[in-house]
Amino acid sequence: MHFPFVLPKMHFAGFLTRLPLALLAVSLCGLTQQHAAWAQDSPDPMADGGSSADQDSPDPMGDSGSGSSADQDSPDPMGDSGSSAGQDSPDPMGANIPSAVYTTSALTAGSSNSSNDFVFAVNIDSETDDVYFHMSSPSGNDWMGVGFGSKMMDSLMLIAYPSSNGTGMTLSPRLGKGHTEPEHTDEVSCEMIYNSDLPGANTVVESTDTLKVDAVCRNATSWSTGKLDYKSSSQDAMTPFIFAVGPGEHGHAGPGSGHLGLKSNSKSAGLERHEYYGHFNLDLSQAVSESTSKAGVPRPNSEDANDLYTSVHAGGNGKVTSDGDPAPIIHGFIMCLTFVIIFPLGALILRLLERVILHAAVQFIGMILVTAATAGGIVVSRLYVRSKDFATAHQILGILLFIALWFQLGLGILHHRIFKKQQRKTLMGKIHRYLGPVAVLIGIINAPIGFHLAGNSHLGIPYAIIVVVVAILMLLARRFLPRFFGRNRRRKQASADARAAQLRAEQGEGYQYPQFGQQSTGLAPNTHTGYGGPSAASYEHLGPPPAYGRTESYRSEDVPLQTYGGEAGVQHPRPTL
Known part of the structure; x- marks a missing residue:
C-alpha cells in the first residue's frame, strides 16, 4: 500500500502530537482502496441514468423516464413516463393519472x-x-x-x-x-x-x-x-x-x-x-x-x-x-353436401336405374343449391378484407366451377333432345359425360381451400374422412348394385311372361285364321300355298264381281268436290246399281 504522504523527520514530542493525524490518514486510504474493490465487483447503479443505495435495487429508470430511488420499496412518482424502483412496488401516480x-x-x-x-x-x-x-x-x-x-x-x-x-x-x-x-x-x-x-x-x-x-x-x-x-x-x-x-x-x-x-x-x-x-x-x-x-x-x-x-x-x-355470421357455415355446408353426395348420387342413378328424367331432376336440384350457395358466398366475401377482391384460389375455382356446371347442364339437355329424336350419340353427350366427374372432383378439392380461407383449416381432416367414406360407398354401389337390379329385371320379365301365358290359357287361343287343310270334299292341296282346299280354279264358273264387269260410268265425275268448311255445292243423287 502506498501512502499519499511521508512522515517528516521530527522530534519525539512532535511525533506524538502528529501521530493521531497519521493514523487518520492511514484509515482513510484503506477505506478508499476497499471502496474501489467493491466498485469492481458490483454493477454500476448509474448505468441507466439513475442512482441506487444498494446492490439489489432494480434499474431506477423504469420504462422511459428518469428519476432516482433510495431503496427497493420506494414507489415511482412518474407513472409510465417515470421510473420504477422495484417490480413489486405500486406506482403512486397510477391512482392519480386522470382516467x-x-x-x-x-x-x-x-x-x-x-x-x-x-x-x-x-x-x-x-x-x-x-x-x-x-x-x-x-x-x-x-x-x-x-x-x-x-x-x-x-x-x-x-x-x-x-x-x-x-x-x-x-x-x-x-x-x-x-x-x-x-x-x-x-x-x-x-x-x-x-x-x-x-x-x-x-x-x-x-x-x-x-x-x-x-x-x-x-x-x-x-x-x-x-x-x-x-x-x-x-x-x-x-x-x-x-x-x-x-x-x-x-x-x-x-x-x-x-x-x-x-x-x-x-x-x-x-x-x-x-x-x-x-x-x-x-x-x-x-x-x-x-x-x-x-x-x-x-x-x-x-x-x-x-x-x-x-x-x-x-x-x-x-x-x-x-352476434354471429352463419352465412359462411351455410355456404360451406351446402357446397359440401352438393359436391360430395347429391351430384355423385345423380350420376349413380343414371348408371344403375337408367332413368334419365330422375337423373336430370337430381342434378337440377343440386344446381339450385349450388346457385344459392354461390350467391351467399359472394355476399360473405365482400365483408372481409382478405376476400373482398375475389382474388383467392377458392373464389377463382368456385366461379369457374359455377360456370362449368351450368354449361354441363345445358349440354345434357341438348344431348337428350337429339338422342330422343335421332337415337344417336352426339359430341355434346361425350363432353357431358366427362365434364361432370371432373367438375365434381374439383369442387370436392376446393372445399378445404375454402376452410383455410375462412380460418377453419381444422375442418379439413373430418371432411376428408367423410369424402373417403362416401367414395367407398359409391364404388361398392357401382360394383354390386347392377347385379341386384339385373336380377330384379329378370324376375320382372319372368313374372310378366307367366301372367301372359296364364291369360292365354284362361281366354283360349283367341281368333283362329281359316285353315285350308284336307277337307271332306276330297279336293287336292293347292300347289302354290301348300294348303288343301278349294283352289281359284274352282270359282272360275262364278265370273268376275259386278264392279269389275261394268262397262258404263257411274257419272260421279260430274259431282263437284266440296271444300272442307266451305258452303255446300249443288247436291246430286248418287248413282245406284
Whole structure:
C-alpha cells in the first residue's frame, strides 16, 4: 500500500502530537482502496441514468423516464413516463393519472372470476394528443377491440389479439369502412408499454384467462375520417365508443366458433366477425392530463383489489348484443353436401336405374343449391378484407366451377333432345359425360381451400374422412348394385311372361285364321300355298264381281268436290246399281 504522504523527520514530542493525524490518514486510504474493490465487483447503479443505495435495487429508470430511488420499496412518482424502483412496488401516480374507465361482465355472465371482464380505461395527453389506454377481455375470444365513435363507419379502432407464440399480444390500429372487417392503417402509431406495476401487460394471462394490452397511440385524437373530441366532452355530453370481441369458446358465433383461435404477429391479420358487441360513453374531460409527465396508462382503480378496474366517468345502458355470421357455415355446408353426395348420387342413378328424367331432376336440384350457395358466398366475401377482391384460389375455382356446371347442364339437355329424336350419340353427350366427374372432383378439392380461407383449416381432416367414406360407398354401389337390379329385371320379365301365358290359357287361343287343310270334299292341296282346299280354279264358273264387269260410268265425275268448311255445292243423287 502506498501512502499519499511521508512522515517528516521530527522530534519525539512532535511525533506524538502528529501521530493521531497519521493514523487518520492511514484509515482513510484503506477505506478508499476497499471502496474501489467493491466498485469492481458490483454493477454500476448509474448505468441507466439513475442512482441506487444498494446492490439489489432494480434499474431506477423504469420504462422511459428518469428519476432516482433510495431503496427497493420506494414507489415511482412518474407513472409510465417515470421510473420504477422495484417490480413489486405500486406506482403512486397510477391512482392519480386522470382516467375514464368502462367495464362490463356481460361477456362472462355466471362466471365468478371478475378479473376477465371486458375493460377499457383511457388517459389522454393534451400536450401531444397521445392516447394511453388499458384494454382486457376474456382470452376465450379471438380478439378484442374498441372503436372511437358511435358506429363502425369512419371509426378508429384499436384491436388486439394473441401473437404467434400464443403468449404475447399484437395491437393493430384499424379504420372502419362500414359493417365489414376494418382495415389496418398506418395513420396512427401505437406502442406497447411494460411497467413493473402493470402485471401481465400485453400478454395472455393464463391464471385469469385474460387478454391484456397496455399501450399508447401517438397523436391518435384525429385521423383521416374523424377525430376524438375530448375537449368538448362532459358529464352531460359524453363521448361515444363501441367495443366488440371476436368468436371463441364462449359462444356460437359463426365460422370461428370452436376453431384453434387467432394467433398472429401481423397487424393486418384476418378477423372473424364479432361474437359480442356493445356501446358505451365516457366523460373524457376527466381523463385528460395537462402535461406529458402526468400522462400514462390508467392503473387499476378498484378499492377491493389492486389489479382490478371499476367503471368511473362512464355511461351507457350496459347492453351487449350477441352476434354471429352463419352465412359462411351455410355456404360451406351446402357446397359440401352438393359436391360430395347429391351430384355423385345423380350420376349413380343414371348408371344403375337408367332413368334419365330422375337423373336430370337430381342434378337440377343440386344446381339450385349450388346457385344459392354461390350467391351467399359472394355476399360473405365482400365483408372481409382478405376476400373482398375475389382474388383467392377458392373464389377463382368456385366461379369457374359455377360456370362449368351450368354449361354441363345445358349440354345434357341438348344431348337428350337429339338422342330422343335421332337415337344417336352426339359430341355434346361425350363432353357431358366427362365434364361432370371432373367438375365434381374439383369442387370436392376446393372445399378445404375454402376452410383455410375462412380460418377453419381444422375442418379439413373430418371432411376428408367423410369424402373417403362416401367414395367407398359409391364404388361398392357401382360394383354390386347392377347385379341386384339385373336380377330384379329378370324376375320382372319372368313374372310378366307367366301372367301372359296364364291369360292365354284362361281366354283360349283367341281368333283362329281359316285353315285350308284336307277337307271332306276330297279336293287336292293347292300347289302354290301348300294348303288343301278349294283352289281359284274352282270359282272360275262364278265370273268376275259386278264392279269389275261394268262397262258404263257411274257419272260421279260430274259431282263437284266440296271444300272442307266451305258452303255446300249443288247436291246430286248418287248413282245406284
